[in-house]
Amino acid sequence: MLKLCFFICLIYWVKSEEEQKCPQFTHLNIGDALSGTELHVQLLLYTRENHDCAEKLIEHNVAASEYLNKTKKIVFVIHGFRPTGSAPVWLGNMKKLLLSSEDINLIIVDWNRGATTVNYIAAVKNCRKVAEILKNYVDQMLVGGASLDSMHMIGVSLGAHVAGFVGQKYNGKLGRITGLDPAGPSFTREPPERRLDPTDAQFVDVIHSDIDVLGFKKPLGTIDFYPNGGMDQPGCPKTVFSGAQFFKCDHQRAVFLFLSSLKNKCDIITYPCDSYLDYKRGKCVDCDAFQPMSCPVLGYHADRWKKMLIPYSSPTKAYFDTSDKDPFCMHNYLLDITTWNKSIRRGFIKVKIMDYAGNTVESQMNSEASTFQQYKRVKILTGFHQDIEKIAKISLTFSTKNLIGPKHKLRILQMKLKYLNNPKRLQLCRYDFVLMEDTELTFKPIPCSERGT
Template sequence: MLKLCFFICLIYWVKSDDEKKCPEFTDLNIGNALSGTELQVQLLLYTRENQDCSERLIEHNVTASKYLNTTKKIVFVIHGFRPTGSPPAWLGDMKNLLLASEDINLIIVDWNRGATTVNYLTAVENCRKVAEILKNYIDQMLVHGASLDSMYMIGVSLGAHIAGFVGQKYNGKVGRITGLDPAGPSFTHEPPERRLDHTDAQFVDIIHSDTDALGFKRPLGTIDFYPNGGMDQPGCPKTLFGGIEYFKCDHQRSVFLFLSSLKRKCDIITYPCESYLDYKRGKCVDCDAFQPMSCPVLVYNYLLAITTWNKNIRRGFIKVKITDFAGNTIESKMNSEATTFQQYKRVKILTGFYQDIEKISKISLTFSTKSLIGPKHKLRILQMNLKSLNNPERLQLCRYDFVLVENVELTFKPIPCSERRGATT
């Protein structure tokens, strides 16, 4: 009797210990890759409350989560092809740096079963399936208070295209997608709906680091970065004698550059340029007469939404300046295409700054058709809305009922969009 009791107690103790174990990213090996794996997806949630022990989200009952807070920003990290089956080497740093930089819901999308295979085409086929599964989770989050505006997807290689497929399912209303060297093979010649595209989110930024091999060469995002021309990264092996690093080093560099950008003491300066050849010829290093802040360390993007009531269609450009309470003013550096303004139709314009202002006291707008002849036109605006895409939790700023005279800068004090419409001054 005593032996039986001991055996039962031992079984119970082992089971209790196992239940308390933290869910982990699926760890496979080359044997799994050779035999192939069936697609399985698990979502591992980390927050500042459970930074060292993930919580596995339940597919059909997301709200059972203890830590998920749908009022906060939700960040998804999606890995790519895993020919050896091991967890990504960068995963721990990604988790720690993202949680250190912001109080968010961080969700690691683990589709290692499905990405681990020697047959790359099998992993490619699984991408849309992963996107469909993610949509099931996100739909539940939206029902319980989450916002597409505050969703941010970071995709690596194939994971970048998965993020794009998810964005397509929500008609590009997801707040932001970052593509870290989006995969080129099987996607290079595909149309926008069959790969990541700049229309898949409100803001899409891309780092291209291996455009001559595993990455995607052409621009895909709202803004595209090509470190060192997008290929042959410093420190990476140049020959096959470098072993496995020869194949993956350039491709992975996009991830490590992104991680570096999350570190407060690591500023990566970029230079706006028509081509890498022009940069190497010294045509893009002056930074507007050597003013340091004119070379972007990071582009801070805002979405400007405008509704006009002109009876006639107007087509032109909007230049934006923002000013803080100390009087510091910065001007948009992104050259957008001409926008067509139609009566009562809301248009969205992406505008970016190479510095950021946390508290905006004034906004200045200038409308221009860039026409050298003819009368000055007016743009009659019913509503203007300015929203930070890098920091979607900030208050959106609005202004109502004002007129922009062509080539005449108008400066005004905005009001939070949550407040009732007030009188203009």
């Protein structure tokens, strides 16, 4: 019996020693949320030298850190409201991907005690306090030789506003703030000084993925990205019967889009535009103003485009569509059609493309009907989940979606298909053909240059 007690005590002692050596993000539960938590902030430092075991920074003695290298970029990750007390599901991937992408100081700002509560307003009030504490740490880093230019704060939901408050304290000299679906409730009607704002850092990029519920609708940054228009993200539940995912899926999508940008599987290309509707109508897909760097990309490398935003009035809004799962990239094409019908036609065109091996991908049906008039060009934006580099055949289907009435024809004078992800790729054309309503027409395109187009 004595041996058993000794063995159990030994296990607890070893576990305690491990916990002291490797501080962990604070794990709480729904009970803590119901009772409420007092604010406590800890900063967990990870580098490539200690990527598996955090170093807890000492609040009033940051200089004592063993791993903090003030000559390297310092990236802070700040979470948001935690109504159940659990650690963010994305936290592990965020740490792993950031450290693998660049040799940085990564600091996880853990304010779970203070964010864990069923009282959202209490968590909102703590945001200012978290910012004050962060300023204390940053001040010490600056004294030790760090630079505001090399600091990047990534804030999620409430965390985006926390980052903004820190940026305000340094008069916008912070290098960069990334806001991942900044919280809307309690902030929507607030003036700039009481929320994230474009002047809070030298470069502020924001991803809005839930503007109709938990996120912030209006622009907040140097450039504001609106995936799929900023709401109703593909693959997210559409009804409340799906449980908790119905409420948080759209809101969290901004985080997963950002994470995808760190995986280097593909670039998520975006298009500066006044509105999502104009983008869908193909009015904003020409990025010549951004040459030679082409269109802005989403995520970690968005700051490469900051110098090109000078021609645009601030704020710049950028729109794009995504697929329903990681890596979320779409292969975008612009279908440019000129018709010669004497009568006006309204309808939709569905596009399929096929390679020489017979592999076929199908576009999504455009969400809005196009109006086809005689000798007028119509641009239709369409996207595919995978790329076909060498297109052998194209299929088009025209539909009015009318269930009754006569079937119509769409007489095409010229059709051009342009790959937007890589404008250098050859445009494909077809001339003088007719689309019968609800009948798929498949043909072999020719390079547009062959007809001098």
